[in-house]
Amino acid sequence: MAREARAGMLLVASPALLDPNFADTVILLLDADEDGALGVVLNRPTPVPVAEVLADWSPVVAEPEVLFQGGPVSTEGALAVAHLAAGAGEEPLGYRAVTASLGLVDLDTPVELLAEHLDALRIFAGYAGWGAGQLDDEIAEGSWYVVPAHDADVFREETTELRREVMRRQPGELAWHSTRPADPDLN
Template sequence: MLLVATHALLDPNFAATVVLILDVDDTGALGVVLNRPSGLPVAEVLEPWRDVVAEPEVLFQGGPVGIEGALAVALLRASTPSPVGFREVTGQLGLVDLDTPVELLEGSVAEMRIFAGYAGWGADQLDAEIEEGSWYVVSAQADDIFREDPSDLWRDVLRRQPGDLAWHSTRPVDPDLN
């Protein structure tokens, strides 16, 4: 699932973001922001993974929590069994342990993106934010996660939604200025 920030969400960490939810349980939720590429090449911080990551080959800002660490989200090639160092999230999508030698994943990964930090919510915190109107909850598509240019991701995800939700993709940040 994706969380798409509404205009009501004023926190600068999440304004106009699209968050891929990776894990939800009784203690909370964890995800990564998909549309915040940094200018830092992966090769400068995690050199062994430079040939594995999808374009653009930069570190993405996954969220405000744990920014000193990194999470790798990967899509396995079709019909590939889970290799060592891969933890399934759903289907062929999962997390890669960056301490795993790259050679053990060679040929298994179709696409991968590395995120510095993550977005996290405590128990019931995300539910409260959704209820107050801070997030739209929508289905994810594989091309949302690994698109080369994520600058229009927020609008594109909203635009494909049914009904009134698609209308929000054209809404200005401040409707009073319209």
């Protein structure tokens, strides 16, 4: 049951994916087209408080108020994903929609211009990126499950069980993978 990898979907690492950058990860795709794909890892919080690196944004960041390791590309940079508040009206300055309710925030925008328009914000150091056709190849070889995202997946306070819970809510046989051991031969 292959789904199209597109912005707003989740990539869930399969047990076949052994790359330590991505083993057991859940990635929110922020952009995906014929030129490549970009996303952020949702379940790798760091011990670094947002207040230490982007103090102005600290009051609007969802718990836990730490940076998340978004992926191995451009780890010195930061991406911010936000949930747009209900009734926010037209897209605020410094915000670019990814889905109807999730978008990217330009961290150079003064926080005062955006804070009232956002319900939640999470900041990621780095991101995951794929060149043209690369992600499609990885999906075809069984490295990733492509599944629908829930907005709450992005802003969970506790991320340890995110992968298992995302898989558990999938239909049919895909849900069975939520309890599969890393090496079924050891079962």
